[in-house]
Amino acid sequence: MLSLVATGFFLGPSNVCYDNIGCFNNSRPFTNTFGALPKSPASVIENLTLFTRNNINKGELIDFNNPYDIDLAYWSSGSPIKVVIHGYMSTGQEPWGDFNVITVDWRLGSHDLYKKSAANTRTVGAVIATILQSLQQTYDFSMEDVHIIGHSLGAQTAGHIGSRIKRLGRITGLDPAGPLFEKYDTAVKLDRDDAIFVDVIHSDALPFEDAGFGTRISCGDIDFYPNGGGHQPGCPSPVKVGIEQLLSMDFKDAFLSVSCSHDRAYYYFVESINTKCKFVSYPCGSYKDFMTGKCTSCGNKPCPTMGYESNISSARGDFYLQTNSKSPFCRK
Template identity: 45%
Template sequence: MKEMPRMFLPLTILIASLLLIGSSAEVDIKQQNKVCYDDIGCFSSVAPFDNALNELPDSPEQVQVQTYLWTKQNPVTPQELLYKDIRGIRLSQFNATRPTKVLIHGYLGNKRTPVIKDLTTAFLKMDDYNLIGVMWFKGSRQFYPKAVANTRVVAAVVVNLLTGLRDNMGMKLSDVHLIGHSLGAHIAGYIGTGLPGIARITGLDPAGPLLANTDPIVRLDPSDALFVDAIHTDAVPFEDAGFGTMEPMGHVDFYPNGGQVQPGCPSSVSTTLKELIHFEFTEAVDSVVCAHDRAVLYFGESIVNTKCQFKALKCESWNHYINNRCDTEVHSVLGINAIKYPGRGQFYLKTNAITPFCRSRLN
């Protein structure tokens, strides 16, 4: 039984892939290590971009990258923004005098995932923004290494869109905040690399498998924006159903509840094995992603619950935190206001098991 956790996650991904992808899945048998696409350039699987098991990204048409705009003028029905359609962009509700938030989903995501649906709602309640949702639904519903490779194409398309908004609409990169969940966090990093000068990137539980401990150019890192913050919530080992990573990737990295097991979430391995045995596939997926999605929920709450701040202390480790061995003079707050605090490094905090997640005390 000791080996069961190592067998569990590949089985879950295989079942989920079969259920979600179906008969449309194809095996890429090309032996080339480079592919080029019009308008967005070439992509290689040579080191350091050999992290995706030598998979090359699909074309933008295959990945089906879509970008949509929400504003207070159109809070319900988004407008599609096409980087090639300058006239359409000029006729949209985009207004360069407003700050721009770009929301990017991760593996197996869609427009209904929390990072798109919940954060759009939260931001529209907070202030008047240009909210751009980046959907790459088909490209994310692939064998995981292929989805990892596809993130680079998604980023290249978004770079073209943001370049068009800057050059034709007067958008300032200093007004742009990229927010990505899971693989979306690394997409945000690629965008920042391709378009230097972006004000902020927030990585919501950046994906760990095939990306952690790689060259910084392959993943989210502090050089990708003027300020990079990351929230780690599901950093248990991959073989134990973890999708995140403990590796610091920002100027500020937050580790709520230690960054691994989140209170209120089920034990992924034991619970999900039981659900799989009973063919409860939807419940199994929900169990696996509970802690992974908590980063989004914590960030969303920081936007709408202004009465409570997710206060965090700078600390060497979770063990130091729970034993009151942190630097009590240096603190920050997880969430939307993290950029307002000067502290840099790794920060720890506790949350509640249910909403409201924010605790008014430090520990």
Template identity: 40%
Template sequence: MIIHGFGSSGKRSWVGKMVEALLYATSSFSFQGDVNVIVVDWEKGATLPNYLQAAANTRLVGKQVALMMHRLMNHGSLPKDFHLVGFSLGAHVAGFAGSEVQNISRITGLDPAAPLFEGYQEAVRLDSSDAQLVDVIHSNGESFLKGGLGAFEPLGHIDYYPNGGKYQLGCNNVFIGAITDIFLGNWHSLCHHRRALNFFIESVSPRCPFPAFSCESYE
């Protein structure tokens, strides 16, 4: 399941690209049984400019997603069959859904939203107890006043910090700050925030391998 974030919808171009990438990946590897990609569109609950309300709505939307999963389980699906992919506020929606259903296979958080979530108790945000595997890509974990929109603290079993996890190469200057971005409509900082989407889409593509090597420490 793909879950968008604040000010977005299930009709955005990146959603379509992610659906295509996931379907292509599942057809390229050995998967038992059919695979379905479901898009959760909660656009009316995530509309601009009321971030406070959208953040509060994540818990309700998470319960609705959990209800749908329970209905699918009544028709033969198992918790291990579900992989939720949430971007920004959608990552916390996925977390609430996972905590309701229990023992789902995986949640991928793509730069989970920081405001009103980072630094709070695990029960009110995405955390490692929400699925058997919670992996998180942090791409914009700078402070909010410096243009950061994503959480920097570790939230999952595995947390990835590409290019340090705060700013991304090729994006515009973010020092104008996220608050000014919202009111002026410049959205400079969203490039860094949205880069997590690109990282994930490319990571599931067999045509774009990500070479990696082991280090003794993060330093």
């Protein structure tokens, strides 16, 4: 599948091109992965699977190697489209919702050294964008009906999808990965310009050396900071990441041992779908001000709820709330 590799002097490959999705380089602004280039789709993606109300228990595989020749027996015309993308060291095998749901299992690319996994988000984003454009031509839907839900590196992948598709409806970023993204150009990460509406839940926004794997920076139309956006109640205390891991970006074991807060964003979002309790949140300048009772209303407008129904609100900006330490997380 690899059709071209351009090699730089002493620097290794500086450009790679793959059939159907185009070329990638590691020049600015894509310097965040320290020269690592994205691998080919076949080396990164395990499978793409379609679930609908007619095949909830058995997904239909989508042939991502032939994106321009897709014929899906279970596609539900007229139904909204949800694309669910997992993050670092995870998999994407579970169905979600009652729509045209495409789950993205890119475990082949997400279980690598972190910098390589970060680079692979570009391949996954390009493949999904190509698939969606092909499906649109076949089934005639609006991209405004597409909702991408991404966790961790999956949230950053969603940003790459949005940069390739105009007027994408919505992106939900569930604790977007911070390392190798937070301090870099918006071209390499999720930002509010990647969709008509971008909502973000920050649940692990500690400094990286304190084992924070999420991003602190606001990057959506509306950003939610449950419990301040850092360490989540009920999770083990964070353990500092060693200097060797920082330099090598090889922190698989560290990630698995401290990912509780990072994963909470996903659980909060799922709970917002499955329960009647609302994660009501409040605008505030800081979590400290919120905790001292300085932010207790949203003026004349209803306060937004964190999670699936956040798009109902016209509110924009940073919002704070508290949760319980275990499920159910929503406070009544």
